Amino acid sequence: MAAPILALQNARITFGGGDLFSDISLGVEPGMRIALMGRNGSGKSTLLKAIAGSIELDGGERFVQAGTRISYLQQQPELIPGRTVREQVATGLPKSMTEEGQETGYLAAQVLDGLGIEGDRQLQTLSGGEARRVSLAEALVSNPDVLLLDEPTNHLDITTILWLEEELKSFRGALLIISHDRQFLANLTNRLFWMDRGRLRTHGKGFSAFEAWSEDILAREEVEAKKLDK
Numbered sequence: 001m002a003a004p005i006l007a008l009q010n011a012r013i014t015f016g017g018g019d020l021f022s023d024i025s026l027g028v029e030p031g032m033r034i035a036l037m038g039r040n041g042s043g044k045s046t047l048l049k050a051i052a053g054s055i056e057l058d059g060g061e062r063f064v065q066a067g068t069r070i071s072y073l074q075q076q077p078e079l080i081p082g083r084t085v086r087e088q089v090a091t092g093l094p095k096s097m098t099e100e101g102q103e104t105g106y107l108a109a110q111v112l113d114g115l116g117i118e119g120d121r122q123l124q125t126l127s128g129g130e131a132r133r134v135s136l137a138e139a140l141v142s143n144p145d146v147l148l149l150d151e152p153t154n155h156l157d158i159t160t161i162l163w164l165e166e167e168l169k170s171f172r173g174a175l176l177i178i179s180h181d182r183q184f185l186a187n188l189t190n191r192l193f194w195m196d197r198g199r200l201r202t203h204g205k206g207f208s209a210f211e212a213w214s215e216d217i218l219a220r221e222e223v224e225a226k227k228l229d230k
């Protein structure tokens with residue numbers, strides 16, 4: 001087993017009164033392609049934010065191997081009006097590159113080329129689907145070691161979904177994806193994380209194995225519960 005480049009240990013998040021989850025430990029190793037499953041409201045988006053480091057844990061610890069680049073595409077990306085598409089995509093580049101004054105425009109241009117959106121356009125003129133694509137470009141431009149995607153195919157047309165799938169197939173970093181798009185997950189993932197009633201279960205196979213695996217676990221739980229009842 002390779003060493004994880006990013007890990008949570010006994011992670012806990014509390015909202016209002018109770019724990020949304022506690023005692024979650026996980027490791028992301030290079031090249032893992034993980035589908036993060038779970039019902040609506042089970043805490044998937046919150047767990048992804050905790051992994052991204054965009055929210056603080058209420059308990060437990062987060063480790064990131066030094067030098068690891070993490071990119072996170074949130075469920076509702078924020079785009080600041082007044083910027084051009086090129087400027088927005090360039091915000092996804094690591095500070096080390098932009099501060100050294102390296103010529104980074106060509107990197108943004110390359111990603112934009114694949115997207116088919118003019119770099120000079122103002123963000124406020126974009127349609128919802130275009131805005132989403134710009135956020136994807138921003139997440140991809142640094143060629144991250146870990147890419148975290150929360151519902152990346154929402155509001156995308158089929159052409160763009162297929163484009164994204166191809167991009168992610170050739171992406172060599174670790175991937176963690178939340179999505180309702182079963183085909184997308186089946187084509188891209190080789191690991192499962194399942195948020196279920198405040199716990200995280202993991203499985204060494206991709207989305208195609210999810211149904212059989214989760215149903216088996218639930219069926220066994222039911223048998224155990226009946227035994228206890230007696």
Ligand SMILES: Nc1ncnc2c1ncn2[C@@H]1O[C@H](COP(=O)(O)OP(=O)(O)O)[C@@H](O)[C@H]1O
Pocket residue numbers: 015016020038039040041042043044045046047
């Ligand atoms: N910032 C927050 N403050 C309070 N409650 C929150 C916050 N973010 C999410 N929640 C609640 O936590 C639960 C899990 O949300 P979320 O992580 O978005 O789940 P999922 O992505 O699986 O649908 C929901 O009940 C949601 O209302």
Ligand SMILES: [Mg+2]
Pocket residue numbers: 044045046075
């Ligand atoms: Mg969510």
